[in-house]
Amino acid sequence: MFKIQTLNHIAVAGLDRLPRDRYEVASEITHPDAILVRSAAMQAAEIPSTVQAIGRAGAGTNNVPVAAMTARGIAVFNAPGANANAVKELVIAGMLIAARNIGQAWQFARQLTGDDAEIHRAVEAGKKQFVGFELPGRTLGVIGLGAIGVKVANAARSLGMQVVGYDPTITVQRAWQLESGVQPALSIDDLLSRSDFVTFHVPLTDETRGMINADRLRILRKGAVLLNFSRDGILDDDAVVTALDQGHVYAYCCDFPSNLLKDHPRVIALPHLGASTREAEENCAIMVAEQVRDYLEHGNVTNSVNFPEIQVPRNGGYRMAIVNSNVPNMVGQISTDLATAGLNILDMANRSRGDVAVTLIDIDRRCPEETVQELRSIAGVLSVRCLGTRERGD
DSSP: OEEEEESSOOOHHHHTTSOTTTEEEESSOSSOSEEEESSOOOTTSOOOTTOOEEEESSSOOTTSOHHHHHHTTOEEEOOTTTTHHHHHHHHHHHHHHHHTTHHHHHHHHHTOOSOHHHHHHHHHHHGGGGOOOOSTTOEEEEEOOSHHHHHHHHHHHHTTOEEEEEOTTOOHHHHHHSOTTOEEOSSHHHHHHHOSEEEEOOOOOTTTTTOBOHHHHHHSOTTEEEEEOSOTTSBOHHHHHHHHHTTSEEEEEESOOOTTTTTOTTEEEOSSOTTOSHHHHHHHHHHHHHHHHHHHHHOOBOSBSSSOOBOOOOOSSEEEEEEEESOTTHHHHHHHHHHHTTOOEEEEEEEEETTEEEEEEEESSOOOHHHHHHHHTSTTEEEEEEEEOTTTOO
């Protein structure tokens, strides 16, 4: 039995991917093999020594101590793209709300008093202050062309907008998904100078923190709209508010309310709704549960933020999964220990990513415990797991 601890509510659709004859799932559980989490802060939490994997039911992993887990040989998985449509729809909604002054108009209408005739006269007298503008022909700048950014860019094109994108690390897969009309920007500054709307879809890192500051806001087209449904901290809120007050920025729509932002008349601050749809929560839970299960049962790695991608079909034999530092002669030492034990290697694959490597080995019989201990004693080996056969898992 594998033991899975949940630190947040994980959608039932995802937990159903963990068969109860092989998995025990609970929020309070001792010696878990894996942890499933959404937003719970794990940075200061004590992670049990039995944990082999952490699955984040979402895209960002800022709440997980990834570096510390890597050093312990613990795989950290996320669910990139599972909530992409939900965020895309919210970005489009944000553009429309800002362009048509929906928030201010709604507030105006809610404060109307008098009988219906008086309300009608007030509406006719007051509606001119909420005149907005339409999206076709406007330019949207998309910073970050991952799963979400690509969907946003393509949706904006379907609305008749011009789109400029910037992502120096865009993958071939995402590039193929982009509509051909999306124009590349040479830099962030180039994108800002060409955009009427700017939306951000990047993780919060040392490089992206405060990437939009007072200097960059001066490059932005006058009257532009900023949208941040990515991560708090990417924009300098003080600089944004100053630009709003000066009339240089038309509106700011974000998912991160604060005392500075929540009451500003030109800010639409939503309570972190980016992935808050039933569909997104289910998609994230299903994806991360399946990835964690595949890793626990077969050692395969898909969508890990700290381990290399590796998938090896089970074609017979007993499988071993070894996580080790990416240094010379690791595979040689592992192979030597297996040969000394008289074990025949049926299949082997080794993949590396940065300082970490994963080795999957199928052998002709179960590895003796003394050999497992010898493998664990190799300098640089972080974890050794015996996964049994595909059918038995013993």
